[in-house]
Amino acid sequence: MSKGWTKSDIGDLSGKVVIVTGANSGLGYETCLALAEKDATVVLAVRNLNKGLDAIDKIKVHYPNANLHAMSLDLNDLASVKRFVESFKSKFNSLSILINNAGIMAPPFQQTKDGFESQVGVNYLGHFALTGHLLDYLKKTPNSRVVSLGSLAAHKIKPEFHNFKGTKKYKALKYYGQSKLACMLFAKELQYRFRQHQIDSKSVACHPGISQTNLFAKGSRKLTRKLTRTSLKLIGQEAETGAYPILYAATEARVRGGEYIGPDGRGGSKGDPIELDIIDELYNEHVACNLWKLSETLTGVTYNFK
Template sequence: MDKQDLTGKTIVVTGANSGIGLEAAKILANQGAHVIMAVRNEQKGVDAVAALKSVNKNAIIEVMKLDLADLSSVRSFVAKFNEKFSNLDILINNAGIMNPPYGQTKDGFELQFGSNHLGHFALTGLLLPLLKNTPGSRVVTLSSIAHRGASIYFDNLDGSKGYKPMNFYKQSKLANLLFAKELDKRFKQHGISTISLACHPGITATNLFKLGKKDSPQLLQKLLKWLFQSVEMGVLPTIYAATEASLSGGEYIGPDGRGNRTGNPALETPAASVYNRETMEKLWDVSETLTGVVYDFS
């Protein structure tokens, strides 16, 4: 994948203090972009910036507070961002939580759906004026192979009628994928040049997974190496989706290996049943209602 000159570009990466987000921030900053690490834990973000600048003292990178599980924090982030910046070239909706015990966001949403999808939905909608006014801008939203076989539980979005952590994680990742596709459709319908794409890292050894003890048997280590890929590889679909000039919007990028678990970034086609028009439109309407963020494409 060719290294690109991103000098002068402003890029927001959510959840950028660890894992895929941190690696993406590093790569994009090394390519000259002004990277804003939008993170819940500011101290971890500050520590991450210090580590990145120790390797590249010329990196233009800063931390801004963003808690996607709190819509007031999302609005506060956008207000502060608008004070400092007049353009936004790339928004990377990366942050995510996986398989927590049942919990709720500050606004009463189930934690995974609320943080992984609704928080990013609100953030993107509130940043829409800047995206629209920035030529060649794009939105990249991270989904997961966990979207396969998932459903949107419209009659139980808050989990009050039953909660299984993995099923709700899968729901949130399906929502990410459907949101990215629907957003691109609406951009094109309204003649807006901004594009929206989805990507996923395959199965990557990030802090979402615990890979066992350091003294795991050699056979297990080999198995994990086959099943999981490094963060340096897992980030590549994100970088490709964010920077590849040939992409026109609506694409889904993932690893090209077996089961799309590992490999180099490539175009991936979800199962035909995934992009259900009725589900996508209903999810959009519900998301606007729940967040109070109504997209203005005019």
């Protein structure tokens, strides 16, 4: 289906407004770089505005005429999510692609400003709230897309969505896997709801394989970071190619909605982006609906599809 697919296969994106969370480094930066090359208007949604501006400067070295905007977004704080959306809507009239990329992995126990375990809060609930606040723009923009990032870490775990505060027997990697499984179930459920309400938006999940990024850098223990960087050099791929599943999910014309895109290599660690069947094995309608209801309650964000 997509053998040999690269960013050169992306068509012209002139006139399309794209939001990329976690955009100043790693997969987010490479995603923005590729989108800028194809003339998209790219909003770099970043926690540290100065780092976002630095990323824009780096991209403009390659594409001086790129239409780029850095805007402050702290997924650790639902009030910041709301402020970001209000600011975005004051500047733009449409949204063609929302890429929910930002994430943290395996930090020591900590909670968000709203009292959620940090990985669940940042990786999933913050993006759930962001997408809900932007739903009106997604609905009114023809053929819009939402891209949610899953992970290999979510492929072999069972859903346990009863303790989003993380206060009992905290295990960092377990919560990371649960946060990414939640993102995957959300992506699939969002697509079902788009279709149910005859909205032509598409929701797609993807995972980057094992990519050489600074995902561990935010709060992880020093030794863990060192060991991880060494391992990534042996089995992982560079951030540029790690971003290909994201870019494929966001731009490929053959995407129908509801797919899960990831590398085709052994173990899914690297390779060309292809559609993966495992999301259908992981998806359970009852679990996904209950997760959705819980997420609306916890974030205070209700999705209006009508």
